[in-house]
Amino acid sequence: MAGITTHVLDTDRGHPAAGVRIDFSVLENGQWRLVKRVVTNADGRTDGPILPADKAAVGQYQLEFHVEPYFQARSGTNEADIFIDNPVVRFAIFDAKQHYHVPMLCTPSSFTTYRGS
Amino acid sequence: MDPLLPHSPLTRRRLIGTGLGTVAASSAASVSAEALAQGSPAPSEAPAKPSTLTTAPVSQTGLSPRLTLHAIDNFHGTPGAGMVCDLAMHDGATYRPIKTITTAPTGRTTEPLLVDEAFKPGRYELVMHVQEYFAKFGVALPSPNFLSLVPIRFRIRDGSQRYHLPVLFTPWGYSYYRGS
DSSP: OOEEEEEEEETTTTEEOTTOEEEEEEEETTEEEEEEEEEOOTTSSOSSOSBOGGGOOSEEEEEEEEHHHHHHHSTTOOGGGOOOSSOEEEEEESOTTSEEEEEEEEETTEEEEEOBO | OOTTTTSOOOOHHHHHHTTOHHHHHSOGGGSOHHHHHHTOOOOSSOOSSOOOOOOOOOOOTTOOSEEEEEEEETTTTEEOTTOEEEEEEEOSSSEEEEEEEEOOTTSSOSSOSEEGGGOOSEEEEEEEEHHHHHHHTTOOOOSSOSOSEEEEEEEEOOTTSOEEEEEEEETTEEEEEOBO
16 A cells, blocks of 8 residues: 555653644645644554555655644653654655655654654 | 665766765765864765764763754764754744754764854754765665655753754664753
8 A cells, every 4th residue: 555654652651642633744846735634543543544545646745743732731741851842754755656654753852753664 | 666676776977966976986085084083073075985983972961051963874873974954943933044064073063053142942943964965875765765854853941951962864764862
């Protein structure tokens, strides 16, 4: 299956990050155009793909993860420790036939992303 | 399917078209032992191969409030030397450019990214030119690469603290955190 999917994990607590808003955008004529806003489910994933296979096209894409409200709502988090509040991942679909799974691992002070599978 | 197969590898000829041909053609010796020992500024011509790791970690304990960077190339297992980075600060509406720097052979910068009057609480973005970095070293990448201009966003909340920003990167992923 082609397209884009993501998975948000709270590696501070060792569980999926549920209820994180993600803004998905595409680069068009040098500007980021918001395509949709989605929210992670209890498994830290989105109910449908971020970008379905039939919409996959070569180009530059962006995922903005609004993790600050998630960390604020979590019990036991000191707001002063939130170093990374709205991380953004920009990546290319360079071959529209391939699938792009882009996980995001976060804590209040660290961030990791990679091409997953 | 191998994602690299449908794409022509980066060749010297292609690099010449981007003005990097002479860089790719220069020898690894362009980062001299002297430069490594002195931690001197990044050479104007970046190395054709990442430099050998010859230095021990640096402790910044006790230094004044500041923002410092350490770029680490987890693909080659070396410091991320010669990485071009654009630093910007959010002004409430957009990220306003502050400066562009290039990392030294140590993967750090010769001066702090921000220190003294320039070091202020706020939301920051450091855009790292990752595709250009790996292309310079002749790493075969898809075109466009999965990662090209990588935005590192973070927030300085307390101007009385010191902030160290390590960034670990490969052509396929990256990690950053508040270091020390």
